[in-house]
Amino acid sequence: MSILGTRVVRTEDPLFLTRGAVYTDDLTDERLTGALHATFVRSDVAHGTVTSVDASAAREAPGVVAVYTAEDLGDLQPVPPPLPFLDAGFSRPWLVPVGGRVHFVGDLVAVVLTEERYQGEDAAEQVVVDIDPLPAVVTTKAAATDEVVLFPEVGTNKVAAFGEPAPEDFFADCEVVVRREIVNQRVAAAPLETRAASAAWGEDGRVTIWCTNQGAQQAKGQIAGWLGLDPALVHLITPDVGGGFGAKIGADQEYAFVAWLAQQVGRPVRWSESRSENMTGMLQGRAQDQVVTIGGSRDGKVTAYSLEVTQDCGAYPRIGTVLPTLTMLMAAAVYDIPKVHAQATCYATNGTSIGAYRGAGRPEATAAVERAMDLFAAEIGMDPAEVRRINFIPTFTEPVQTASGATYDSGDYEAALDRVLEAAGYAELRAEQARRRERGDVRQLGIGVSAYVEITGADSGHGTSENAELEVHPDGTATVLTGTSPHGQGHATTWAMLASEQLGIPVEKITVLHGDTDRIPDGGGTMGSRSLQQGGAAVHQAAVELVEVARKRAAELLEANPDDLEVDLANAGLSVKGTPGVGVTWAQLAADEQLIVQTTFTANAPTFPFGAHVAVVMTDVESGKAVVTRLVTVDDAGTIINPLLAEGQRHGGIAQGVGQALLEEILYDEDGNPQTSTFADYPFVSATELPSFELVEMATPTPMNPLGAKGIGEAGTIGSTPAVQSAVVDSVAHLGVRHVDMPATSMRVWRAIREAQNSGAQKGSTN
Amino acid sequence: MQVSMTVNGQQRTDEVEPRTLLAHHLRDNLGLTATNIGCDSTSCGACTVIVDGLTVKSCTVLALQAEGSQVTTLEGLSTDGELHPVQAAFRSEHGLQCGFCTSGMVMAAVGVLADNPTPTDREVREGLEGNLCRCTGYHNIVRAVLKAAESGPAAGQVPGAQQEVSA
Numbered sequence: 005m006s007i008l009g010t011r012v013v014r015t016e017d018p019l020f021l022t023r024g025a026v027y028t029d030d031l032t033d034e035r036l037t038g039a040l041h042a043t044f045v046r047s048d049v050a051h052g053t054v055t056s057v058d059a060s061a062a063r064e065a066p067g068v069v070a071v072y073t074a075e076d077l078g079d080l081q082p083v084p085p086p087l088p089f090l091d092a093g094f095s096r097p098w099l100v101p102v103g104g105r106v107h108f109v110g111d112l113v114a115v116v117l118t119e120e121r122y123q124g125e126d127a128a129e130q131v132v133v134d135i136d137p138l139p140a141v142v143t144t145k146a147a148a149t150d151e152v153v154l155f156p157e158v159g160t161n162k163v164a165a166f167g168e169p170a171p172e173d174f175f176a177d178c179e180v181v182v183r184r185e186i187v188n189q190r191v192a193a194a195p196l197e198t199r200a201a202s203a204a205w206g207e208d209g210r211v212t213i214w215c216t217n218q219g220a221q222q223a224k225g226q227i228a229g230w231l232g233l234d235p236a237l238v239h240l241i242t243p244d245v246g247g248g249f250g251a252k253i254g255a256d257q258e259y260a261f262v263a264w265l266a267q268q269v270g271r272p273v274r275w276s277e278s279r280s281e282n283m284t285g286m287l288q289g290r291a292q293d294q295v296v297t298i299g300g301s302r303d304g305k306v307t308a309y310s311l312e313v314t315q316d317c318g319a320y321p322r323i324g325t326v327l328p329t330l331t332m333l334m335a336a337a338v339y340d341i342p343k344v345h346a347q348a349t350c351y352a353t354n355g356t357s358i359g360a361y362r363g364a365g366r367p368e369a370t371a372a373v374e375r376a377m378d379l380f381a382a383e384i385g386m387d388p389a390e391v392r393r394i395n396f397i398p399t400f401t402e403p404v405q406t407a408s409g410a411t412y413d414s415g416d417y418e419a420a421l422d423r424v425l426e427a428a429g430y431a432e433l434r435a436e437q438a439r440r441r442e443r444g445d446v447r448q449l450g451i452g453v454s455a456y457v458e459i460t461g462a463d464s465g466h467g468t469s470e471n472a473e474l475e476v477h478p479d480g481t482a483t484v485l486t487g488t489s490p491h492g493q494g495h496a497t498t499w500a501m502l503a504s505e506q507l508g509i510p511v512e513k514i515t516v517l518h519g520d521t522d523r524i525p526d527g528g529g530t531m532g533s534r535s536l537q538q539g540g541a542a543v544h545q546a547a548v549e550l551v552e553v554a555r556k557r558a559a560e561l562l563e564a565n566p567d568d569l570e571v572d573l574a575n576a577g578l579s580v581k582g583t584p585g586v587g588v589t590w591a592q593l594a595a596d597e598q599l600i601v602q603t604t605f606t607a608n609a610p611t612f613p614f615g616a617h618v619a620v621v622m623t624d625v626e627s628g629k630a631v632v633t634r635l636v637t638v639d640d641a642g643t644i645i646n647p648l649l650a651e652g653q654r655h656g657g658i659a660q661g662v663g664q665a666l667l668e669e670i671l672y673d674e675d676g677n678p679q680t681s682t683f684a685d686y687p688f689v690s691a692t693e694l695p696s697f698e699l700v701e702m703a704t705p706t707p708m709n710p711l712g713a714k715g716i717g718e719a720g721t722i723g724s725t726p727a728v729q730s731a732v733v734d735s736v737a738h739l740g741v742r743h744v745d746m747p748a749t750s751m752r753v754w755r756a757i758r759e760a761q762n763s764g765a766q767k768g769s770t771n
Numbered sequence: 772m773q774v775s776m777t778v779n780g781q782q783r784t785d786e787v788e789p790r791t792l793l794a795h796h797l798r799d800n801l802g803l804t805a806t807n808i809g810c811d812s813t814s815c816g817a818c819t820v821i822v823d824g825l826t827v828k829s830c831t832v833l834a835l836q837a838e839g840s841q842v843t844t845l846e847g848l849s850t851d852g853e854l855h856p857v858q859a860a861f862r863s864e865h866g867l868q869c870g871f872c873t874s875g876m877v878m879a880a881v882g883v884l885a886d887n888p889t890p891t892d893r894e895v896r897e898g899l900e901g902n903l904c905r906c907t908g909y910h911n912i913v914r915a916v917l918k919a920a921e922s923g924p925a926a927g928q929v930p931g932a933q934q935e936v937s938a
Contacts, residue, residue: 017862020870022849024805027871032802121799122790196809196817196871196905246807246871247905279810492869492906648865652911656868659908683814683903691896691909720908 007501007511011648014497015511025244028200028216029276035204035212039272040069042262043124045114045131046281047106050142050354050676051154052135054102059114062130067123070269071131073114074101080264083230083257085321093158094352096320098261106135107154107319108354109678110284115261117269140354140676144293144314147351154319154352163321166329167347170297170310174345178299178308182379187745188368190291190316190670191663192680193361194688195491197246198282199256203263204272211267212239215259218248219489219529220519222465223255230260238263242519245491249660250360251287252491253323253464253531258285283681288670289361291316292328292368298376302384304394311335311372313348317358324358325350330365330459336408337373338417338457338614340397344407354676360531362660363718366458367725374454374726375743378733382742387434388730389425389453393418396455403609412457412612413706413714420616420638420702421455427700428618428636441738450621450630450735454727457614460715461537461607461708466528468607470535472542473524474503474550475600480576480591481513484546487527488539489519492656493717494649495535499543501645502711506547508573509590533613533715536645541709542605550601554578557599558588611706611714615639617658617727623735628754630732632662636698639719642705643712650716651699657720658697663689664721665728667747687747740764776837778803779847780931787834793827794818796834797844805845805874809903816902819875819882820844821929824936826882828875828901843929845874848881850930856922857881857915866915868906876902880916882938885927889920898938 019025047054059071074097082095100106100113114131118124139152146152147161154161175181201215211233217223224240227233245252258275266273277285293314300306313328328348335346377395381388396417397404404412430451437449461468466487473485484499500514517523528534551571558578559566572579572587579587593599620634635658644650667687671679680686705712725746732748733741740760744752775784778801785800797803797820808830809817818830821843848855857880860866867873876899883890883898890898895916896909904912919926929936 013862014865016870017867018854020867020873021854021858021861021877022805022846024807024845024874025870026804027807030798030804121795122788194905195869196815196903197807197869198809245869246809247869249905279812279815494868652865652868652907655908655910656906657908659910660905682812683810684812688814688903688905690900690903691913692900694896694909696892696913697908697910 006505008505008645009647012497012501012511012646013648014494015500016494016496027197027246028202028214028243031202031214031243036202036272036274039202039274040117040119040269041121041124042265042273042275043116043118043128044112044258045116045128045133047100047111047113047135048109049106049135049137050109050140052106052137054100054104054106054113054133055136056134057102057114058132062116062127065127065130067118067120068116068127069119070117071114072099074099086323087326090163090321090325091158093155094163094321096257098257108356109676110356115265117265117273142353142672142674142676144316144351144353147353154354161351163317163350163352164325165349167332169347170345174310174343175297175299175308179301180383181297181299182383183295183297184379184743186294186296186372186375188290188292188294188371189746191289191361191668192283192670192686193249193251193286193289195247195249195251198277198279199258199286200276201259201262202272202274203266205267210237210239211263212241213259213263214241214243215255216245216252217242217255218252218491218531219254219527220521221487221527222529224521226255227260227263231264240521242489248491249362250289250364250531253360279683280681283686284356284678287322287359288356289358290368291358294372296372296376298380300380304384304386304391306339306341306380306395308343309341309373309376310345315348315350316353316355317350318353318355320357321352322357322359327360327365331369333408333410334366334369334459335373336406337370338397338455339395341395341407346408355672362657362721364532367722370456370722371726374730378730379742382737389421389430392421392453392455410459411609413609413708414704415457415612415614416704417455417614420614420640423700423702424616424618424636424638427698430618433620446624446626447622448625448735450623450731452619452727452729452731452734454723454730455616456723457612458719458722459610460533460613462532462610464532464534468538468610469604470528470538470542471526471604472546473600473602474543474546476507476550476590476594478591478594480589482507482509484514484516484543485524486516486518486539486543487524488535489530491530493530493535498536498646498649499540502540502543503547506551508571508576533717536713537611537709537711537715538605538607540645540713541711542603544711545605546601546603549603553601554593554599557593561588608708611642611708613639613641613714613716613719615719615723617723619724619727619731621728621731621735623732623753625736625739625757628750628757630666630735630748630753632728633695634698635695635724636700637720637723638700638702639716639723640702640704641716641719642714643703645711645713653716654699654720655697657718658724659689659694661721661724662694662728665725665746665748667693669747772835774834774838776840776842778842779844789835791834792830793832793834793837794829797829803844803846807871807874809871814903816879817872817875819878819902821878821881821936826879826938845877848877848929856926857919860915860919864911864915864918866907866912872902872904876904876912880919881927881929882936883916884920885936886938888924888927892917
């Protein structure tokens with residue numbers, strides 16, 4: 005029986021559950037013996053000119069070995085923006101010098117090295133930084149005016165623009181047109197493990213850097229580039245990683261700084277940030293203001309759709325600057341709309357820089373079009389599920405090109421919707437909603453329906469390729485080396501399953517290694533839901549190739565025809581077909597000559613998982629508080645290798661979507677001061693705010709890789725966010741509410757009800 | 772200052788600064804790094820350990836406050852290589868992904884089950900409200916705790932503890 009498709013429990017877990025995983029701050033590597041602790045001094049002003057930095061007292065503080073300010077940086081050059089087409093004027097200094105500008109609360113001004121952890125916090129407080137405040141640019145609307153320009157040498161806050169305005173007559177032939185400004189708010193990725201890095205230089209002139217990240221090879225390349233080091237001198241190791249969600253893609257400047265500091269002082273250095281430091285320093289996500297315009301006929305057919313995105317890049321443009329291009333690519337989503345327009349303009353603001361967060365550009369596309377569909381449905385008085393059904397791209401098994409330029413691999417969107425509506429008992433939910441409305445209950449039921457398609461395994465800087473090395477050892481065990489970078493996804497288990505499927509070696513005897521650039525020089529890391537379809541497919545390919553190598557070797561040993569040999573599970577090796585037991589074991593095959601395969605798998609193209617979600621909320625119309633009572637989801641990611649882990653990915657994704665829809669938002673005051681920089685202030689979604697989820701199965705294999713697998717890491721978030729938002733709006737729709745921005749907090753919902761009632765009353769009085 | 776406590780059944784006496792948090796003492800002085808620190812506002816619960824039968828967020832307790840106490844961390848939960856019922860259930864139900872919240876979550880779950888050996892789904896959620904997880908959406912954590920409850924009173928006990936455990 006195939007091991008694929010079975011619920012194999014994780015091989016990682018026994019250690020994680022008894023001794024704990026080993027994260028960067030847990031390391032006891034002997035190379036880090038005597039390491040100094042780095043503590044950064046950060047700006048507490050969002051925008052301003054540094055007038056003085058006095059580190060003299062800090063240098064005398066107990067345990068202080070060194071304090072660095074901008075004067076002490078030697079020939080370190082500012083870090084340019086990550087994309088070649090961005091103005092170099094947006095470069096980020098390592099430490100903001102006297103006379104220079106700080107651009108967000110959290111910008112780096114000085115760094116302290118101490119013998120002990122606590123001494124660092126004490127000494128950092130002794131660094132006196134004076135900053136002359138400038139007006140802060142907190143919103144993209146303010147940024148767009150250029151009344152205050154963050155980087156005078158650039159001359160504008162506009163960082164990038166993609167696409168052109170829609171033609172004036174774009175909606176001219178539509179019977180109904182609805183336009184709406186909506187907010188896809190700034191949120192924190194908030195992995196439970198904050199950022200951390202350690203570095204030690206060897207006598208051979210090489211540096212070993214340990215840091216928490218989602219791809220060692222990319223992080224190494226960035227750090228070497230920023231420090232002007234020969235990449236051959238950098239050995240980067242990724243220990244266990246406590247969550248990433250996109251915010252740990254690549255390296256952060258602090259990681260490189262730790263390596264530079266270790267070289268300067270000639271001692272190993274380690275750094276681990278606090279949560280409040282993380283909530284201002286780590287890349288954040290989403291942060292789009294959107295304008296959707298949707299037009300069509302009263303019979304429910306949508307014929308034109310426009311999405312205008314204004315992206316907040318934060319202070320120093322990072323990868324978030326180009327994520328709107330993914331939003332644009334996926335603008336049409338699951339719908340067959342004849343005319344689709346999308347454009348984006350990106351601005352620098354005095355906030356934390358924006359990067360990728362679970363879904364990274366695609367949730368924003370889905371949220372926009374799903375809101376638009378609901379608004380259109382409300383305008384023409386049609387059931388939102390029905391409007392979606394009318395406009396779906398019909399079932400397809402051959403690739404389909406959309407109006408916004410994507411080529412989808414396979415999809416059956418109506419089937420996904422049908423399944424989720426049936427599982428949710430949609431008709432009965434509507435009936436219950438009608439009864440509650442009829443009675444005028446305080447607690448009103450809302451039903452949100454979303455349909456989505458997203459792109460996974462897109463080129464995120466490593467093409468659509470991934471590498472794998474597979475070796476069978478003389479003791480009958482095997483080792484897999486992968487260029488993917490798990491941080492909770494369970495690659496050690498799933499990659500072992502893929503090898504086991506071909507070799508018959510039990511998963512417990514297969515070790516999966518990742519995240520060591522000396523052993524695995526090339527790899528694309530884990531992001532964009534690429535790992536299984538590329539990294540997993542590479543492991544599968546390596547295992548298939550290894551069996552062929554073994555078959556030839558066994559044929560010589562047995563003096564048999566290679567075609568007559570097959571993998572023999574019972575004897576852990578190869579046997580002559582039809583005569584199990586007559587053959588050679590893996591141990592014998594690997595005894596005299598290394599039995600190893602290195603291979604690269606290249607996917608033809610990205611894949612497009614899809615699904616449909618139904619969210620049910622109960623809203624107290626007196627307080628505005630909405631509680632999610634059910635979440636029913638279809639998430640079709642093609643062939644599933646390990647359902648236990650795939651479900652886990654869905655669960656986590658769904659929960660983060662609920663978090664964004666109902667609770668979470670990074671807030672600044674008018675001066676750019678963060679209002680949500682601890683977990684006491686930031687409403688990270690907790691167990692009490694969620695129901696158990698109802699997952700419905702559906703699997704449409706992709707032709708793009710031999711596994712038939714699509715990505716599953718981000719799908720849950722993409723589907724649940726608009727479903728929950730829609731459910732909240734639906735719960736108060738009978739009171740006249742058409743839209744509530746995320747997060748749909750009690751206050752927002754309460755206000756929306758009041759505004760709808762006031763506007764209804766005004767209308768009534770003028771009629 | 773000197774501080775003495777019994778950690779996972781072993782008597783430990785160490786020199787600490789008065790301000791040393793129990794979490795840092797466990798991690799940095801005793802090398803027990805399963806206990807993690809995920810926030811600085813007593814919000815996330817990654818640092819939850821059991822002190823004298825009570826689940827405690829060890830980032831909010833000074834090491835000195837644990838003087839003379841019995842402290843159990845994740846490392847002390849299994850006996851003779853056999854997983855504690857809560858650990859076993861977290862594995863079988865896939866109640867962990869990145870693992871960062873897991874130590875605190877498992878210890879908190881032991882406390883929940885000590886107080887209420889047969890909780891409902893909702894009671895588990897309320898019991899774990901002070902423990903945050905970003906990976907699992909809590910779904911499988913709740914399932915794991917309910918599964919552990921099936922194994923009886925042992926799920927709410929720690930090895931060798933003299934006192935009853937309580938959340």
